[in-house]
Amino acid sequence: xxxxxxxxxxxxxxxxxxxxxxxxxxxxxxxxxxxxxxxxxxxxxxxxxxxxxxxxxxxxxxxxxxxxxxxxxxxxxxxxxxxxxxxxxxxxxxxxxxxxxxxxxxxxxxxxxxxxxxxxxxxxxxxxxxxxxxxxxxxxxxxxxxxxxxxxxxxxxxxxxxxxxxxxxxxxxxxxxxxxxxxxxxxxxxxxxxxxxxxxxxxxxxxxxxxxxxxxxxxxxxxxxxxxxxxxxxxxxxxxxxxxxxxxxxxxxxxxxxxxxxxxxxxxxxxxxxxxxxxxxxxxxxxxxxxxxxxxxxxxxxxxxxxxxxxxxxxxxxxxxxxxxxxxxxxxxxxx
Ligand SMILES: [Zn+2]
Numbered sequence: 316x317x318x319x320x321x322x323x324x325x326x327x328x329x330x331x332x333x334x335x336x337x338x339x340x341x342x343x344x345x346x347x348x349x350x351x352x353x354x355x356x357x358x359x360x361x362x363x364x365x366x367x368x369x370x371x372x373x374x375x376x377x378x379x380x381x382x383x384x385x386x387x388x389x390x391x392x393x394x395x396x397x398x399x400x401x402x403x404x405x406x407x408x409x410x411x412x413x414x415x416x417x418x419x420x421x422x423x424x425x426x427x428x429x430x431x432x433x434x435x436x437x438x439x440x441x442x443x444x445x446x447x448x449x450x451x452x453x454x455x456x457x458x459x460x461x462x463x464x465x466x467x468x469x470x471x472x473x474x475x476x477x478x479x480x481x482x483x484x485x486x487x488x489x490x491x492x493x494x495x496x497x498x499x500x501x502x503x504x505x506x507x508x509x510x511x512x513x514x515x516x517x518x519x520x521x522x523x524x525x526x527x528x529x530x531x532x533x534x535x536x537x538x539x540x541x542x543x544x545x546x547x548x549x550x551x552x553x554x555x556x557x558x559x560x561x562x563x564x565x566x567x568x569x570x571x572x573x574x575x576x577x578x579x580x581x582x583x584x585x586x587x588x589x590x591x592x593x594x595x596x597x598x599x600x601x602x603x604x605x606x607x608x609x610x611x612x613x614x615x616x617x618x619x620x621x622x623x624x625x626x627x628x629x630x631x632x633x634x635x636x637x638x639x640x641x642x643x644x645x646x647x648x649x650x651x
Contacts, residue, residue: 316605317362317407317447317589318355319509319535320596322369323565325351333562337374341366341387345394352398358598359605359612360404360591364447365395365438367409371430374414388434392441399444408438408471410448410463412478416456418487424459431463439469449476449509449535450593454489454497461503473502474589476509476533479520481546491520492527499530507533510593511548513541514570514578525585533589534582538570538600548594565595575600579607 322338325331330340330347341348352363367388375384392408399406410431417423435446446464451457457477464473475498480486485494491508498506506528508520517536525532537548545551549561551568560568570578575592582590590608592600602614621627 316360316601316608316610317364317533317535317591318358318360318596318598318601319364319591319593320537321348321351321364321366323594324597326562327566335377337369337378338366338387338391339378339380341370341391342380342383345390348391349394349398352395353402354598355601356398356402356404357612358601358614359610360601362405362407363395363399363402364407365409365441365443366391367434367438368411368450371411371413371434373426373430385433385437388437389441392438392443396442405444406442407474408435408441408443408446410434410446410460412450412452412456416453418453418455424455427456428459428463431460432467435463435467439467439471443471445472445474445504447474447476449474450478450511451476452478452480452485453487454485454494455487457494457498458501461498461501465502472504474505474507474533475503476507476535478510479508479512481512481516481550492523495524495528499528503530505531505533505589507535507589509533509535510537512536512546513539513548514574516541516543516546518578518581521582521587522585525587531588533591534587535589535591535593536578537594538575538592539565539568539595540570540574569595570600572599572603575603576607579604583608 322331322336325340326333330344331338348366370387372384375381395406413427415423438446446468448460457475461473461475477494479491483491485491495506508517514536521534539548551560553560553564602612605612606615
C-alpha cells in the first residue's frame, strides 16, 4: 500500500499555493515533509514516496527557483530514504506529468526526457528502491517515462500510472486498455491508474485493466465522492451553491471512512496488488485502508473505540443512561 497526496495536504496546511501546486515547502520547511512521510508510514503506508511531484526543472523555473532544482529533489529523496530506513519500508523516486508535452514536438519530448534523466539519476544516487511515474494523461509521455526509467534507472523496477479521463479513451485519444497493454509489453513492472477519478468511478476502469493484464496493477484514486455525472475530482460541483469545488473547496466532497473501507475491500476482491490514495489522502484514510487489508500499523493504537467514549465512562461511574450521548444525536423534529 502506498500513501500519496502530499500536494493537496500541504496546500491544506498552507505551505503550498493552490493552483500552481509547486512544493517549495521541501526547500523552506523540510522538517514538515519528513513529518508527513513519518505520518503516512505510521498510518500504514509500505512505501515512502519521495515528494518529487512537480519538482521538475520546468516547475522550478515557474517559481524562479531553477537554481534549486537539484537541491529540492535531493532533499525530498534523502528524507524519504531516511524515513524508509528507520521504518523498514521501501523508498520510491517519483516522476510526474511534465505539463509541457506537445504532440509532435521533438523539442518538448527531448526537454521532458532530460528532466526525467536528472530526476531518475538523483533518485538512483539517493538509494530509491523503485521509480513511480504517474498522473500521465498523454500515453506517449507515460511511455517516454517508462523508457527513461529503463535507460537511467540502473535496473530499478518501474511503476507507471496513467490518469485517465471519465471514458474509455485517455484525454490524448488513446484507449486506456491499449495504453496499459503497451506499457506492460514494454516492460513496466507494475501498471496502474492514479488521481482524478474517485473511489467509485475508478472501479470499472481498474476491473478492465486487471482482467486484461498479467503484471501487477496499481489503483490510486483521489478519495472524493465522484459520480457518473461528475466522474473526476475537477468536475465536482458544490451541492449547495452549484459552484465548482476544485481546487479550494474539495473537503466537503471527501469520501466517508466507510466508503474507503468498501473501496479497499473491492481492491482485494479484484486482486489489485498496489492500492493507495492520491490527492485528498490523509493519514486516517491510509490507516483505515491498512487495517482493512489486515495490517496493524502503529496508528491502530488510536483507532476508534466507542467503548472508551466519555459517555460510556460516565455510565460506568454511575451516571444514568439518559445522559448517554446518543440522546444528543437524535434529529430535532421540525416545529417542536
Ligand atoms: Zn492526485
